[in-house]
Every structure is written in C-alpha cells, then in structure tokens.
Amino acid sequence: METGVIFDIKKYAIHDGPGIRTTVFFKGCPLSCWWCHNPEGLTMSAQRLYIKERCIGCGECIKVCPQEANSLSPRGVITDQSKCIKCRTCAQACPSEAIEFIGKTSTVDDVVRKIERDIIFYDESNGGVTFSGGEPLMQPGFLLELLDACGKLEIHRTVDTAGYADAKILMSVAERTELFIYDVKHMDSEKHKKYTGVSNEQILSNLELLAGHGANIKVRIPIIPGFNNDNENIDRTGSFISSLPGVSNVNLLKYHDSAIAKYKKIGVKYLLKNVSPSSEHELESIKKRLRKHGLKVKIGG
Ligand code: SF4
Ligand code: SF4
Incomplete structure (x- = not known):
C-alpha cells in the first residue's frame, strides 16, 4: 500500500467542489506562488x-x-x-x-477511513472528497490509490490542481476523477515563471489535453492585483478557456493576505508586498469581461 505526506484533512468543506466535502491536503508543490495561502504545503518534508x-x-x-x-x-x-x-x-x-510539526506520513487506509466517516453528508449534499494541497499530482501513486479506494465506495472525487505534472500521470488521474478544479494564473510564460517559479506551457497544454479527453473541469483564476488583473491578460485567458472543448465554468478567487501570519510561524518569507485585494467593482468588471468570451463566471470558490 502506498503512503503519502499530507498536512491536513478538512471536514465539512463547502468551497472545494460541489456539496459538503472532505478535503485532503497533500504536502509538496512544484510551484511557489508569491500569494500562496497554504505555505505549509510547499515542501514535501515536515516543517x-x-x-x-x-x-x-x-x-x-x-x-x-x-x-x-x-x-x-x-x-x-x-x-x-x-x-x-x-x-x-x-x-x-x-x-x-x-x-x-506540519506534515505527516499516512497510508491510503488511514486517509480513506477518515473520508468514509462522512459518506452520509456526501450523499445528502451531492458532495464527496477533494484532493488538494500543495499539489496532489506530486504524489501520484498515493493519489491514484486514494482515488481508486474512494471510487469503490462511490464517493465523488475532485482533484484541485495547478496542472504542472507529467501528462501521463494526469491522464491516469483523469480516469478516476469526476471533477478537476484547475488553476490558470497567467497567460504570459515569463510573468508566470517570475511569480510562481515555473513557466506555464505544460500547465496550459495539460489543460488542453484534459479538455480534449472530455474531463469535467472548472477553471479557477486567483485574481492577484498587479500580476494578472490587466485587461490584456484577462482577454487572453478568456479566449484560451473558451477555446477548450466543454469547458465554460470559471471561478474568480479574490486575493487576500490572511496567510501572512502562517508565513511568519513557519519562517517563510512572504514575497507579495503592498498588494491590496481587488474591490467588488473590479471583480465584477473582470467577470463581465470574461463573460464576453462565452464563459460562465462566478466570483468565489
Ligand atoms: S530541535 Fe530538531 S533535532 Fe532537536 S529535538 Fe527538536 S526536532 Fe529534534
Ligand atoms: S522552552 Fe518553550 S518551546 Fe521549549 S519546551 Fe519549554 S515551553 Fe516548549
């Protein structure tokens, strides 16, 4: 049986997919976004x-x-x-x-036992389990076994990913996943690399691949003022998403700096300085702009 490193299991989550969910947070991420609100998930090792x-x-x-x-x-x-x-x-x-210490090695059975305790809530609310992080695709063996085990229990499975992973792994995950929540952060590769640590080519091509195979995908865009909220990037993003077959749902996530306290506790530097959250008016105008590309846009998770 596979083991993996997780840093939290959150019960009764209502923003990580449909219905009431249990969210399992995998430790380790190949990206290092300046605004990340789960900095305890960045490294694989315990902190x-x-x-x-x-x-x-x-x-x-x-x-x-x-x-x-x-x-x-x-x-x-x-x-x-x-x-x-x-x-x-x-x-x-x-x-x-x-x-x-943040981060714990767990077996698939350990995690499934915690997930299955709330099956009654999933059934009543059309909810299920969400694998998030960190980046769940960084621990593929562990993730695949968890997906299989939850599939056997007929639990709805969502994978929340930044999409920076080997395409073969992603496709294996897709065979066992009912919904992807997929982050698109910036259409310009250089800017993407500066603010997240990696370029965006693999992320965008994986999204095209998933959509081409008929995966159920909700795209999520964190709106980071000064990084990706300009009209040019919003239009490029809207045009790209609307070109993907079967993908039309987009969620806009408002930036907030509430994770700064966590950065202090774990001794990690918070790189995004002097950024204020977008106003409701600004988010509405981004929503309107994306809707012109034929997308269904919601503000919030
Ligand atoms: S400081 Fe480090 S080495 Fe010392 S007891 Fe704590 S965990 Fe162990
Ligand atoms: S000195 Fe502080 S951190 Fe160390 S054992 Fe005592 S209470 Fe805990």
Missing part, C-alpha cells in the same frame, strides 16, 4: 513550527534535543536549522504545545 506565544521558557526542548540545536534567548527559543534533524523529540517534550 517545524515554533509558537512563541505558547512558550513558557521551561527549557525542556533544550534539554532533550539530541542535536543541541536549541537555545533560549530573550526572543524565545532559537533553533539552529542546520543541526535540526526533525526528530520531533522537542515537540513531544514541550509541556505547552509550543512546538508543532
């Missing part, structure tokens, strides 16, 4: 989190660390990351839960 507000300065984590990686300072516990081997001993010893 150590120190929550200073909970720390009582008892020094237990210093005593138990086999690497002598921790020391106490006026700013709380400092950890020498070059020494830390992520053994989790400090988290187990901490009396005030000031140290946590």
Whole structure:
C-alpha cells in the first residue's frame, strides 16, 4: 500500500467542489506562488513550527534535543536549522504545545477511513472528497490509490490542481476523477515563471489535453492585483478557456493576505508586498469581461 505526506484533512468543506466535502491536503508543490495561502504545503518534508506565544521558557526542548540545536534567548527559543534533524523529540517534550510539526506520513487506509466517516453528508449534499494541497499530482501513486479506494465506495472525487505534472500521470488521474478544479494564473510564460517559479506551457497544454479527453473541469483564476488583473491578460485567458472543448465554468478567487501570519510561524518569507485585494467593482468588471468570451463566471470558490 502506498503512503503519502499530507498536512491536513478538512471536514465539512463547502468551497472545494460541489456539496459538503472532505478535503485532503497533500504536502509538496512544484510551484511557489508569491500569494500562496497554504505555505505549509510547499515542501514535501515536515516543517517545524515554533509558537512563541505558547512558550513558557521551561527549557525542556533544550534539554532533550539530541542535536543541541536549541537555545533560549530573550526572543524565545532559537533553533539552529542546520543541526535540526526533525526528530520531533522537542515537540513531544514541550509541556505547552509550543512546538508543532506540519506534515505527516499516512497510508491510503488511514486517509480513506477518515473520508468514509462522512459518506452520509456526501450523499445528502451531492458532495464527496477533494484532493488538494500543495499539489496532489506530486504524489501520484498515493493519489491514484486514494482515488481508486474512494471510487469503490462511490464517493465523488475532485482533484484541485495547478496542472504542472507529467501528462501521463494526469491522464491516469483523469480516469478516476469526476471533477478537476484547475488553476490558470497567467497567460504570459515569463510573468508566470517570475511569480510562481515555473513557466506555464505544460500547465496550459495539460489543460488542453484534459479538455480534449472530455474531463469535467472548472477553471479557477486567483485574481492577484498587479500580476494578472490587466485587461490584456484577462482577454487572453478568456479566449484560451473558451477555446477548450466543454469547458465554460470559471471561478474568480479574490486575493487576500490572511496567510501572512502562517508565513511568519513557519519562517517563510512572504514575497507579495503592498498588494491590496481587488474591490467588488473590479471583480465584477473582470467577470463581465470574461463573460464576453462565452464563459460562465462566478466570483468565489
Ligand atoms: S526536532 Fe529534534 S533535532 Fe530538531 S530541535 Fe527538536 S529535538 Fe532537536
Ligand atoms: S519546551 Fe516548549 S515551553 Fe519549554 S522552552 Fe521549549 S518551546 Fe518553550
């Protein structure tokens, strides 16, 4: 049986596909979008989190660390990351839960057991399970087994992806998926690369491939002011999506910076500076512009 690394399982989700859903968050993503609101999903390896507000300065984590990686300072516990081997001993010893680890290796059975507990809600609401992240396509063996197991239980399956993956893997996933939520971020490859870490060619060609095979796809566009909200990019995006056979549903996601606190906790730099969320008026005008391309556009998840 395959194992995989996940960082959360969210129950009763209502924005990750139709109905009431359980969303499984895979750890690891090949992109590194400047605005990512799940920075804890970027790396495959577990991340150590120190929550200073909970720390009582008892020094237990210093005593138990086999690497002598921790020391106490006026700013709380400092950890020498070059020494830390992520053994989790400090988290187990901490009396005030000031140290946590994000990311856990799970078996397919572990995850399916949690998903199937809510079958009654899926049945009543036409919901199901959503595999998200991070990027679920980065752990293909684990994802495929999960999809098969959920398929046997007749649970509706959604895959939420950025589409940057091997086309063969994507097609295997498509055979086992009822709905894709597929992100389109920018039509200009250079700009895409600057803000996400990868170019967009593979993402766009995979979307064409999926659509050509009749997959059920909802396109999602995160609207990031100053990055992709200009008329030229919106028109290019609208024209591309409307050229895809059978694809007409688009969701616009409003940018917000509420993840900044998470970046601080996990010690990752937040790169998007001085960006304010779009106004409702601006989102409405982007919606109107995309509708001119024959698309059905909704603001929100
Ligand atoms: S995870 Fe292990 S090595 Fe790292 S600081 Fe904690 S006890 Fe030390
Ligand atoms: S064991 Fe926990 S509470 Fe004690 S110093 Fe370390 S982080 Fe702070």
